[in-house]
Ligand SMILES: CCCCCCCCCCCCCCCCCC(=O)SCCNC(=O)CCNC(=O)[C@H](O)C(C)(C)COP(=O)(O)OP(=O)(O)OC[C@H]1O[C@@H](n2cnc3c(N)ncnc32)[C@H](O)[C@@H]1OP(=O)(O)O
């Protein structure tokens with residue numbers, strides 16, 4: 001029995017040859033990633049989707065205009081809701097998430113923000129009575145909701161949001177109002193044409209006093225006619241860099257009245273006579289953002305692994321050039337440069353995917369505590385997620401772009417599937433908090449850590465390495481120190497020294513009389529760097545611990561190669577910091593590079609099997625280059641021929657415009 005379970009007759013022999021080289025069982029690696037029974041359930045769901053034409057695209061989605069894309073996704077949503085429970089268990093987020101990926105791909109679908117933000121906001125912030133009233137209806141899809149926070153004028157600085165919710169004691173209602181053009185809600189997903197309810201974030205005013213932003217449930221469209229409710233102006237914001245199947249929208253409230261009990265009241269409350277009770281932590285109304293930041297790590301990793309699947313498979317069927325003259329053209333994956341750009345993308349994908357599981361578990365644990373009023377770990381969680389969403393979105397974007405370029409010209413075509421993946425993934429740098437801003441949120445926490453240490457106070461587990469000042473020499477190659485440990489210690493040094501340096505600069509500038517705010521802004525770039533080095537260390541440690549816990553020896557060994565490649569790449573990428581304070585010399589950094597190049601060679605025979613084990617079906621991949629069977633060229637030709645521009649031999653526009661011009665030019669001769 002071959003170890004790679006995807007070998008089939010009729011496949012491109014070049015890709016079959018790759019699968020025959022597997023040194024681990026791809027099914028066992030799939031189980032390690034997804035767990036049982038999910039690994040098997042995912043396959044069954046993929047197979048079921050293929051049998052149901054109503055869930056499949058009639059033609060490649062990239063050939064469609066926006067209106068048709070939106071209509072198709074609405075039509076398929078109804079099909080999923082009607083028949084989906086025959087295919088998957090709707091109560092399982094994992095199974096439903098997989099079905100959604102198969103049917104809709106990455107570009108958005110009408111219920112994305114309903115499930116990803118609207119429901120989580122209610123679950124986390126509504127009191128029990130409200131939850132009982134709203135959640136069952138929302139789950140049955142009697143209505144569709146979205147999360148309307150960002151405004152035309154402000155997305156980052158939430159304290160400056162202009163939408164107001166003024167309490168009217170007389171009628172026991174809030175009046176939602178958009179006082180200026182810049183106060184229009186702008187960006188919420190599925191707001192433009194789909195949602196009929198929103199969680200609106202607005203400044204709460206009682207008796208002329210502001211209590212800051214709070215969340216309110218507001219009906220914006222009639223439940224029977226879908227027409228905007230009185231006082232509501234709503235629409236789609238237009239085409240974007242990506243996510244064009246998603247109707248991101250704008251929204252204006254003109255003195256819209258809602259009942260008092262439509263304010264989400266688990267944490268903050270307004271009594272009938274207008275008495276405000278604040279939450280136990282001032283940022284609890286930011287809970288839905290925390291949820292998405294925790295969830296998006298795995299979503300982003302998934303996109304990287306899809307791009308790596310495409311580029312690695314394609315690199316095994318594409319032959320171009322010779323390494324040794326006269327020996328024939330090689331698969332492009334034989335080139336070291338190709339391996340370097342693709343295997344490091346693969347390593348990041350695996351690291352972020354597996355660490356994403358840990359982040360999700362940590363989030364669930366702390367969210368449960370918060371629900372019961374214990375907010376002790378909220379600051380740790382907020383700092384971690386601020387860093388994680390920033391590093392993973394940005395570095396995943398770079399990895400996907402490398403995958404695209406590694407496919408040469410065909411990577412630039414939508415036939416590869418990668419341009420759309422990049423456009424969707426890179427939005428993660430912006431949504432849920434612009435990266436530079438979020439990195440600085442985490443930097444505050446790191447600087448505080450150094451100050452706490454100086455005052456002899458206890459540090460959270462995440463920051464304890466800051467106290468390890470004896471780690472001041474790179475120990476690569478020393479007897480008794482294995483590669484992994486030496487690299488993790490190097491990453492600890494990089495993070496600690498960077499955070500210490502920038503904190504010392506901040507302190508010194510303030511000691512010289514500069515205000516804390518100005519000192520901060522003068523060091524903001526270095527602060528974001530400190531934040532990055534800390535997060536990259538956290539990911540590395542967490543990935544290492546995850547791999548060490550694997551019991552299946554062959555799978556642990558396969559993922560250890562990926563882990564070591566990840567660690568060497570991270571250290572090489574940040575090696576300039578190793579020279580700070582004389583921690584390492586250039587020979588030692590060269591040793592890390594050599595180790596990295598050896599790992600590329602070691603991973604090469606298993607490259608296709610790693611991505612096969614991630615098990616993304618062709619339906620979900622939507623890529624001609626990444627097809628499981630490797631039959632790329634015939635299908636590229638079919639794809640191009642099916643393109644709407646080729647429906648007629650002579651395009652009407654050519655007949656109308658260019659032909660007369662050319663004929664007129666000829667007649668002038
Ligand atoms: C089952 C089906 C599955 C279906 C799958 C379908 C898949 C679909 C895929 C769809 C994908 C697309 C999804 C896209 C969703 C995007 C939605 C959005 O962007 S929504 C919009 C997203 N928008 C954004 O993300 C906006 C970004 N902006 C912000 O978050 C805030 O304004 C801020 C954090 C930057 C500052 O806030 P500000 O109030 O000015 O606060 P200060 O700076 O003054 O800090 C004061 C203190 O508070 C602390 N603290 C702060 N936050 C938190 C927290 N959360 N917690 C705890 N603490 C927190 C902070 O550390 C500090 O502590 P200390 O130092 O004093 O001790």
Ligand SMILES: Cc1cc2nc3c(=O)[nH]c(=O)nc-3n(C[C@H](O)[C@H](O)[C@H](O)COP(=O)(O)OP(=O)(O)OC[C@H]3O[C@@H](n4cnc5c(N)ncnc54)[C@H](O)[C@@H]3O)c2cc1C
Nearest residue numbers: 147148149150154155156187188189427431432433434436
């Ligand atoms: C695809 C997509 C989907 C979205 N979905 C939703 C949604 O469903 N609901 C919703 O409410 N919103 C949504 N948003 C909005 C999103 O959350 C905001 O765009 C995001 O939080 C960034 O805010 P901004 O647009 O105001 O950027 P800005 O804050 O204007 O950022 C512009 C630049 O200013 C810099 N900057 C701003 N403040 C600071 C600072 N304090 N320090 C240093 N630099 C700073 C930033 O780093 C950036 O370089 C979505 C956005 C996108 C792109």
